[in-house]
Amino acid sequence: xxxxxxxxxxxxxxxxxxxxxxxxxxxxxxxxxxxxxxxxxxxxxxxxxxxxxxxxxxxxxxxxxxxxxxxxxxxxxxxxxxxxxxxxxxxxxxxxxxxxxxxxxxxxxxxxxxxxxxxxxxxxxxxxxxxxxxxxxxxxxxxxxxxxxxxxxxxxxxxxxxxxxxxxxxxxxxxxxxxxxxxxxxxxxxxxxxxxxxxxxxxxxxxxxxxxxxxxxxxxxxxxxxxxxxxxxxxxxxxxxxxxxxxxxxxxxxxxxxxxxxxxxxxxxxxxxxxxxxxxxxxxxxxxxxxxxxxxxxxxxxxxxxxxxxxxxxxxxxxxxxxxxxxxxxxxxxxxxxxxxxxxxxxxxxxxxxxxxxxxxxxxxxxxxxxxxxxxxxxxxxxxxxxxxxxxxxxxxxxxxxxxxxxxxxxxxxxxxxxxxxxxxxxxxxxxxxxxxxxxxxxxxxxxxxxxxxxxxxxxxxxxxxxxxxxxxxxxxxxxxxxxxxxxxxxxxxxxxxxxxxxxxxxxxxxxxxxxxxxxxxxxxxxxxxxxxxxxxxxxxxxxxxxxxxxxxxxxxxxxxxxxxxxxxxxxxxxxxxxxxxxxxxxxxxxxxxxxxxxxxxxxxxxxxxxxxxxxxxxxxxxxxxxxxxxxxxxxxxxxxxxxxxxxxxxxxxxxxxxxxxxxxxxxxxxxx
Amino acid sequence: xxxxxxxxxxxxxxxxxxxxxxxxxxxxxxxxxxxxxxxxxxxxxxxxxxxxxxxxxxxxxxxxxxxxxxxxxxxxxxxxxxxxxxxxxxxxxxxxxxxx
Numbered sequence: 226x227x228x229x230x231x232x233x234x235x236x237x238x239x240x241x242x243x244x245x246x247x248x249x250x251x252x253x254x255x256x257x258x259x260x261x262x263x264x265x266x267x268x269x270x271x272x273x274x275x276x277x278x279x280x281x282x283x284x285x286x287x288x289x290x291x292x293x294x295x296x297x298x299x300x301x302x303x304x305x306x307x308x309x310x311x312x313x314x315x316x317x318x319x320x321x322x323x324x325x326x327x328x329x330x331x332x333x334x335x336x337x338x339x340x341x342x343x344x345x346x347x348x349x350x351x352x353x354x355x356x357x358x359x360x361x362x363x364x365x366x367x368x369x370x371x372x373x374x375x376x377x378x379x380x381x382x383x384x385x386x387x388x389x390x391x392x393x394x395x396x397x398x399x400x401x402x403x404x405x406x407x408x409x410x411x412x413x414x415x416x417x418x419x420x421x422x423x424x425x426x427x428x429x430x431x432x433x434x435x436x437x438x439x440x441x442x443x444x445x446x447x448x449x450x451x452x453x454x455x456x457x458x459x460x461x462x463x464x465x466x467x468x469x470x471x472x473x474x475x476x477x478x479x480x481x482x483x484x485x486x487x488x489x490x491x492x493x494x495x496x497x498x499x500x501x502x503x504x505x506x507x508x509x510x511x512x513x514x515x516x517x518x519x520x521x522x523x524x525x526x527x528x529x530x531x532x533x534x535x536x537x538x539x540x541x542x543x544x545x546x547x548x549x550x551x552x553x554x555x556x557x558x559x560x561x562x563x564x565x566x567x568x569x570x571x572x573x574x575x576x577x578x579x580x581x582x583x584x585x586x587x588x589x590x591x592x593x594x595x596x597x598x599x600x601x602x603x604x605x606x607x608x609x610x611x612x613x614x615x616x617x618x619x620x621x622x623x624x625x626x627x628x629x630x631x632x633x634x635x636x637x638x639x640x641x642x643x644x645x646x647x648x649x650x651x652x653x654x655x656x657x658x659x660x661x662x663x664x665x666x667x668x669x670x671x672x673x674x675x676x677x678x679x680x681x682x683x684x685x686x687x688x689x690x691x692x693x694x695x696x697x698x699x700x701x702x703x704x705x706x707x708x709x710x711x712x713x714x715x716x717x718x719x720x721x722x723x724x725x726x727x728x729x730x731x732x733x734x735x736x737x738x739x740x741x742x743x744x745x746x747x748x749x750x751x752x753x754x755x756x757x758x759x760x761x762x763x764x765x766x767x768x769x770x771x772x773x774x775x776x777x778x779x780x781x782x783x784x785x786x787x788x789x790x791x792x793x794x795x796x797x798x799x800x801x802x803x804x805x806x807x808x809x810x811x812x813x814x815x816x817x818x819x820x821x822x823x824x825x826x827x828x829x830x831x832x833x834x835x836x837x838x839x840x841x842x843x844x845x846x847x848x849x850x851x852x853x854x855x856x857x858x859x860x861x862x863x864x865x866x867x868x869x870x871x872x873x874x875x876x877x878x879x880x881x882x883x884x885x886x887x888x889x890x891x892x893x894x895x896x897x898x
Numbered sequence: 899x900x901x902x903x904x905x906x907x908x909x910x911x912x913x914x915x916x917x918x919x920x921x922x923x924x925x926x927x928x929x930x931x932x933x934x935x936x937x938x939x940x941x942x943x944x945x946x947x948x949x950x951x952x953x954x955x956x957x958x959x960x961x962x963x964x965x966x967x968x969x970x971x972x973x974x975x976x977x978x979x980x981x982x983x984x985x986x987x988x989x990x991x992x993x994x995x996x997x998x
Contacts, residue, residue: 870997872929872990876920
């Protein structure tokens, strides 16, 4: 069957090709290799759209492309492609955002006279290619490898301005913190191989299917540490979750993400919307069939998600720099996705992943536009009144902000509401943990509305508060174009999945995303997951009533936050109202001292232990080795003395040796007997 | 016919004279001569057994050994010349730079 899906590998290979071109020939090309990147991502985008429609038509693709390690009786390690609704949707998101980021970079990097552009575009190309490779991976090991490549690219791009002080250290932090999580992920991958003998996501020997059959007692799998199957699967799930928590910046491994703002703004957009951070949540969605089997893991995911959503949102409230606010909003929004996944809302979380990709890319690119206009000053207290000077940026940014705050009918409302709704009904069905997570998520909605509009009002409204804000630098089409595209998407993508409208008014068939994610391999579709979810549902006043109450409450909270921001900050001369919080503000501004506490763990706990271990290594392990070697050194020093350099001595030794040999042989051989 | 024991005794005597020379002398030229004596002790054995068994292989082999000895002397004399130049004499116990 030579369908469009046979070209799917090209989606990954095109950006990789642009990476090679930009790296090898970028400095001889106009625009420093940008055109190759734009061409490649545009090609990938077109192919992704075609793939998306082919998948909508019911086609799927699950093929091993290359076996790079063949086991005789054991496991083959392979690269392969799995195209199903989830991955085809993600392909479209990633390629679209990557394309727009490439175009935006023309305005943000080329027009601003940055140097090292080939390196930048090569990084973008590799970043896109590795994320796409991760998205289409058909087994966990391949996913892990591309997961690591994504981490590497984030390191390269966050540290792009490597001559300054901040970026290299931020890049190292991002790499190390995510690496810490990935360490658990690696053990998880090995555990999956050891348990199931296969790490495929789909097909007859897919590990989620094997796990399900094992729990039903249909056949046995290897478990370790004397655990039962359920307990062992929970352990494996949590190990893989370590990587997710690191990459998706969930508490407690979220600290790298705000620092990653040191990278160029288009890179931040790519990291937050489509590539790096999305990888973690996508991984959980990809192997959801496995997670859904272990209620403990799901509850932990939901709790981490809900807590992170609230925790990050509170820190976003006091930040001064526009990109910092956005960074905390990203952490918070990914918390919602984790909450959705943990609460059994697979479609809801995937939906939020999609809408968030669009509106967060929009917000970052909008912030980038503002930063260009402000001559790279990111402090919101130096802005103000930019509304009239840059209307395209303003309206696009406003669209993104409304989506982020979750105001109807913008994209974020529909997806966030569905996440909260799923959490609520499953919580009401008898799961107090989910209810607690729901409460945290709901409270975070208020903070989200507040910090989002605080940012909007401080940046665009009121009187200009500095000379640059009075006379901002203009931006060109290559900045406005991507903003306009994403602005429209942020306003409209919510309409693909209007579940509340369907439930309230009984209009059937407008939950397109649900239908889309239902068609697929039978072990990978939303319907299958829904059957396996270990939660039951409960309602307040019927299904429609619960939908209405849930939506009204979350919208009310969002509007309340936005209104508070309006009252406080939408004035000609706003002041720092957060100062009234006193010491709370200090705590929030210092991110709950999370960095300090992690540094303390490193220097106060790990370092002494390492020192003791170092003593043991240097003293005992090395001591034994050095002792043995000193014996032979000493012996050699003595024995070498027979090498005198005097020929006569050698002759004498030879003769003596010969005599001794003859005597010995003679005695043993019985000559003298 | 002379019995082979006599040849063997002669050969052993010549070999021991060679070894004695090596052990007692310090002159490099005498070293060389002593080595030649030891080689020829071996040759005597080869020729004697060849004659005893009526097989010419041993005698042929001796010819080769003689050629080898000649070549060895050529090299040996060369070494002795260099020794003389570098250590002001042909005393082998003076040239002790190649020790540990």
